[in-house]
Amino acid sequence: MxxxxxxxxxxxxxxxxxxxxxxxxxxxxxxxxxxxxxxxxxxxxxxxxxxxxxxxxxxxxxxxxxxxxxxxxxxxxxxxxxxxxxxxxxxxxxxxxxxxxxxxxxxxxxxxxxxxxxxxxxxxxxxxxxxxxxxxxxxxxxxxxxxxxxxxxxxxxxxxxxxxxxxxxxxxxxxxxxxxxxxxxxxxxxxxxxxxxxxSPNIQRYSKLTANAAPEPVKKGKTVTVIGKLSRANWEDNAYHGYTGQSVQLEFRKNNSSTYTSVKTIKTDSKGNLKTTTTAKVDGYFRYRFAGTSTTPPVNATSDYVDVR
Structure with missing residues (x-):
């Protein structure tokens, strides 16, 4: 109320x-x-x-x-x-x-x-x-x-x-x-x-983030395209909408490693979408990571495995 x-x-x-x-x-x-x-x-x-x-x-x-x-x-x-x-x-x-x-x-x-x-x-x-x-x-x-x-x-x-x-x-x-x-x-x-x-700590609009890397498998040295979307709760229509103009990190983790390294930083478009490319080098996992803002919590996308041959 x-x-x-x-x-x-x-x-x-x-x-x-x-x-x-x-x-x-x-x-x-x-x-x-x-x-x-x-x-x-x-x-x-x-x-x-x-x-x-x-x-x-x-x-x-x-x-x-x-x-x-x-x-x-x-x-x-x-x-x-x-x-x-x-x-x-x-x-x-x-x-x-x-x-x-x-x-x-x-x-x-x-x-x-x-x-x-x-x-x-x-x-x-x-x-x-x-x-x-x-x-x-x-x-x-x-x-x-x-x-x-x-x-x-x-x-x-x-x-x-x-x-x-x-x-x-x-x-x-x-x-x-x-x-x-x-x-x-x-x-x-x-x-x-x-x-x-x-x-009191901030009250924030819950966030979601996705990542999908393709093609799978891919030849070494070829291009991998990673798409995704950053969205957050809209409390006025009870739906999730894209979070525009936000910096998001593309990260990569080698197979059998537990450590992610930053590949590049890109920004979401007017609908919260993400799309970028990188070069396939070794087998591993790609994900997007959003650091959060005062109104929106940080979130990591579920990683997507790419088999490099």
Missing amino acids: RIHATVAAVSGALVLSAFVVPSAHAADSAHSSYRAAVAKVQEAARAASGRTVFTGSTGAVDGVPYDLDANFSDIKVNGGKAIAVGTTKHVTVPVTYTLTHGADVDITADDFLNGPYLYKGSFDAPDNSLFGDAPGTCTPTSATVASCKGDIDIYPADPDWELLNSDAGAWKAAGLAIAYNGEDTDPSKVGVADQGGFI
Whole structure:
């Protein structure tokens, strides 16, 4: 869901409807109910208060959630590795973090929920946000500190939680905690901690690369033609399209060797296609290798064997 922070006033009915414990806290709930509920709480809290930061005390305000005494730290997303997302497959991104809270905050309560999320753009007005299907789980390490883990769940083909091609690249990580305190009618008795600005690896459009060398077999000294194609996921039509104007290495590995050497660098055409020639010298394997960009992961084509006679 493309979440946009709102600072305009909202009606009391909307605020109250947001602060209902999400049914996704139950094991048999649909995958989207928890993340939809927490996103709604976040947006309603920001709109009602005109604030985006919910850490530290600002004093009680009627109809507005109070600042929960909880802070996030040491957020680590996907082990620091880039997150490659294709066109249809559900991607689960593991996150670990530390939750520090006041002595009066019961993180073991059934209606205390917390978890990580990712956002694109600014924390105050994100272009997009990605949550998990379920809240994070925490193990107390002291009376006020807990070691936690959670997931970010990405469904590229789900129109309700869309990714646009422009979303590829840099994101930030954040943590959101909600203490309902047994309350579902008075938002001012619900605590919210919402904290962003943490490092996250890039989210990238999954890439594919092919290579086919011909003729096979070929006489020594004759020309080998290697064709291929570099494509990447398009999140807006859920298909793969050629990645144009990209530098790709043609590599060769001798038979019975484990090492590839660079033959030449060429660029993809307007449809992502590759075509080049080289001279046949010895038996071995040709492949293309793409080093990747900030929006697209590196990829190696499956090698193609050529018998030189």
